Each structure stands twice: as structure tokens, then as C-alpha cells.
Amino acid sequence: MRFRPLAALSFAALTALVLTGCAGGAPEATPTATEAAAGDLCAVAAPTGDVVSSITVDGEVGESATATFEAPLEFTSAEREVLVEGDGAAISDGDxxxxxxxxxxxxxxxxxxxGGFGGAALPAMPITLGSGADFYFGCATEGSRVVVTVPDTTGASAGQVYVIDVLGVTPADEWCAVAEPGPDFPTVEFDGEGVPTITIADAEPPAEVQLEVLEEGDGAVVEPGDNVTVDYTGVKWSDGTVFDSSWERGEPATFSTLGVVSGFQRALEGQTVGSTVVVAMPPACGYGDTGSSTHELAGETLVFVVDIIDAARAQQ
Known part of the structure; x- marks a missing residue:
């Protein structure tokens, strides 16, 4: 599968240095009404401390940041401080x-x-309780700048300092929400063996995720986190070329709905096993814009035809 986001600085990059058991250093507190509304993200954020407070960060929120501190900066636990508090929405669990x-x-x-400065934000990612990123982002508001000290438990380095600007907060049910197909939506034809060919109109690509159900199956509904087995073909709206196809490989693919880009996830969850769907997704719901991602499909509007063969609940 080739659907996992590969942003230059993505969720994996952000959490790669999260300490095992790091959350144990978070302050114990009785959640306030605001914290409860934010899914307790406020309560799980890393505590502040003298080390992180000694760091000076220059630059406007959204523009390149410079961190100044007396090096080497020594610390053994993560500390977090909100340097600029934005006036936008607070992050809630799943946003x-x-x-x-x-x-x-x-x-x-x-x-x-x-990465992500100067108007080219990094591809959005969900902030969920227990993900690791919650320890750094907490319930910060849109427009905030946060600085975090990140220890290295391997002993290979003194650790790192992260400066994070929260540029946008979108509720989970609004992110890459599905819209009805437009008049220039791609068409699909199947050959005698059931292999699809996708035809792209000579038109501007959609600005939102658009979905059409070609055939509705009578199987189970695909739920978030299910492991699905599908056949699929993906093409680029820009030139109609196929960049990936399980049909061409002759073998269906199996993966979690949570392990794919947002637009593809939207095409799966809520559909029934046995269904065949076509989905078109803008770059923000795929592999990001060229200014925020190094993936070969960055900046591309993608179109997939997907045959949902099976779905199984993920083991808890």
C-alpha cells in the first residue's frame, strides 16, 4: 500500500522521540469544564518547568522560528510552555x-x-488521547506557539527542542468531509475481468472530497479502525495516469482504515462490504501540498475506484 502520509515532518517525525512512560510526568489535576470539553487534552499535556522557561523563541506565529538557549541545554524530562496563546478554537480529542x-x-x-512555516502548513493530523502528540499539543488553541523539550532516552544525544505553531484546528467530523460529486466527476468503466479504467474530465479538480457509490454491497458497515481488504486503482487528476493498482498486481490489499490518507479513509468508513466506490480527493486530504510534503504525490488531486471485499474489527 502507498497511502500512508509521508510529510517531510509528519506525525511520525513528531512522536519519534516521545519517551516511553513520558506521560507519567504530567501533572495530576481535576479537569475543568474546559478540559473536559477538550477531551482532557489539557490535563495530559507535558508540564512546564524551569528548563523550557529558559528558552527564548523569536519570530511571528506561522513564520520561521528561532530558538535561543544556553547550550548544552540539560534536561531529563519533557517540559512544555505555551509562548503565544492563540484566540482560535482549542484542540479537542480527535481534532x-x-x-x-x-x-x-x-x-x-x-x-x-x-517545515510548515510561511503559509505552507504541514499536512493536518489528528490529535488523540494516548497518541503521544497529545503530550506536546495538549489543548492548545489555534494561533498558539508552543515550545517543548524532548529528551533522548537512548543516550545518543542531549535531546531536542521543538517549536510548534498550531495553525489550524478542524473537528474530526468536518475534516475532509464528503461532498456530492460535481458535474465533472470522473467516470469508470470495467472490462470483462472487472478491472476498472478511470477517465478524468478536462476540468478543474474539486476542492473537497467527492464520492460516488457505483454499487452498494449488502455486507457489514466499515467502522473506523477496521481492517479492510480491497481492490483499488488510483490515478492522478492532473494527467490521468495510474500510480498504484492492486488489480494490476493481481492481489487485493489489506490495511486499517486509520493507516491511510484522510480522503481514502472517508471513502471506506460508513460504506458496506461488497460496495464499489469512486472518490476524488484534493491534496490536503491526500499527501499534502508540494510546499509541505516531499511525497511524490504531493500537490496531486487523486482519484480512486475501490472495491470493498471484506472488513474485520481490529483486535483490542
């Missing part, structure tokens, strides 16, 4: 957050990498 991230070496102060 999709677009963000910018700058990473600095705690030993030298050197900038290691950054």
Missing part, C-alpha cells in the same frame, strides 16, 4: 491540526529541520 514545526539540537542550539 485535525495543521501545524508548523522547528527542531533544534539541545546540545548545540543548531537548527536541525523545520
Amino acid at each position: 485535525y491540526v495543521s501545524y508548523a514545526l522547528a527542531v533544534f539540537d539541545a546540545a548545540t542550539g543548531e537548527s536541525l529541520q523545520e
Whole structure:
């Protein structure tokens, strides 16, 4: 499968250095009404401390950040401080957050990498309780800038300093929500062996996820997190070329609905086994824009035809 987001700085990059048991250092508190509304994300955020408070960050929210501190910066636990509190919506459990991230070496102060600044936010990711990212983002509001110290438990380095700008907060049920097909929606024809050919109109691609059910199955409803088995073909709206196809490989693919890009997830969840659907998705619901992702499909509107063969509940 080729559907996993591969942003230059993605959820995997953000959580790669999360400490095992790190959340044990979070402050114990009785959640307030605001915290409860945010799914207790406020309560699980990393605590503040003297080390993180010693870091100075320059630059406007949304623009490239520079962190200044006395190196080497020594710490053994994660600390977090909200440097700028935005006036937008607070992150709730499951919300999709677009963000910018700058990473600095705690030993030298050197900038290691950054992405998402200057109007090209990194592809949005869901912030959920227990994900690891919740420890850093907490229930920060849109427009906030957060600085975090991230220890390295391997002993290979002194750790890192993250500067995170929360650029957008979208409720889960609104992120990449499905719209009715437009007049220029792609058409699909199947050959005698059931292999599809997708034809793209000479028209502007849709700005939202559009979905059409070609055939409705009578099997079980696909639920979030199910492991599904599907046949699929994916093409680029820009030129109609096939970039991936299980039909061409001659073998269906099996994966979790939570392990694919948002537009593809929307095409699966809520459908019934036995259904065949066509979905078109803009870059934000696929592999991101070219300014925020290094994936080969960045910036592309993608179209898939999907035959849902089976679905099974994920083991708890």
C-alpha cells in the first residue's frame, strides 16, 4: 500500500522521540469544564518547568522560528510552555491540526529541520488521547506557539527542542468531509475481468472530497479502525495516469482504515462490504501540498475506484 502520509515532518517525525512512560510526568489535576470539553487534552499535556522557561523563541506565529538557549541545554524530562496563546478554537480529542514545526539540537542550539512555516502548513493530523502528540499539543488553541523539550532516552544525544505553531484546528467530523460529486466527476468503466479504467474530465479538480457509490454491497458497515481488504486503482487528476493498482498486481490489499490518507479513509468508513466506490480527493486530504510534503504525490488531486471485499474489527 502507498497511502500512508509521508510529510517531510509528519506525525511520525513528531512522536519519534516521545519517551516511553513520558506521560507519567504530567501533572495530576481535576479537569475543568474546559478540559473536559477538550477531551482532557489539557490535563495530559507535558508540564512546564524551569528548563523550557529558559528558552527564548523569536519570530511571528506561522513564520520561521528561532530558538535561543544556553547550550548544552540539560534536561531529563519533557517540559512544555505555551509562548503565544492563540484566540482560535482549542484542540479537542480527535481534532485535525495543521501545524508548523522547528527542531533544534539541545546540545548545540543548531537548527536541525523545520517545515510548515510561511503559509505552507504541514499536512493536518489528528490529535488523540494516548497518541503521544497529545503530550506536546495538549489543548492548545489555534494561533498558539508552543515550545517543548524532548529528551533522548537512548543516550545518543542531549535531546531536542521543538517549536510548534498550531495553525489550524478542524473537528474530526468536518475534516475532509464528503461532498456530492460535481458535474465533472470522473467516470469508470470495467472490462470483462472487472478491472476498472478511470477517465478524468478536462476540468478543474474539486476542492473537497467527492464520492460516488457505483454499487452498494449488502455486507457489514466499515467502522473506523477496521481492517479492510480491497481492490483499488488510483490515478492522478492532473494527467490521468495510474500510480498504484492492486488489480494490476493481481492481489487485493489489506490495511486499517486509520493507516491511510484522510480522503481514502472517508471513502471506506460508513460504506458496506461488497460496495464499489469512486472518490476524488484534493491534496490536503491526500499527501499534502508540494510546499509541505516531499511525497511524490504531493500537490496531486487523486482519484480512486475501490472495491470493498471484506472488513474485520481490529483486535483490542
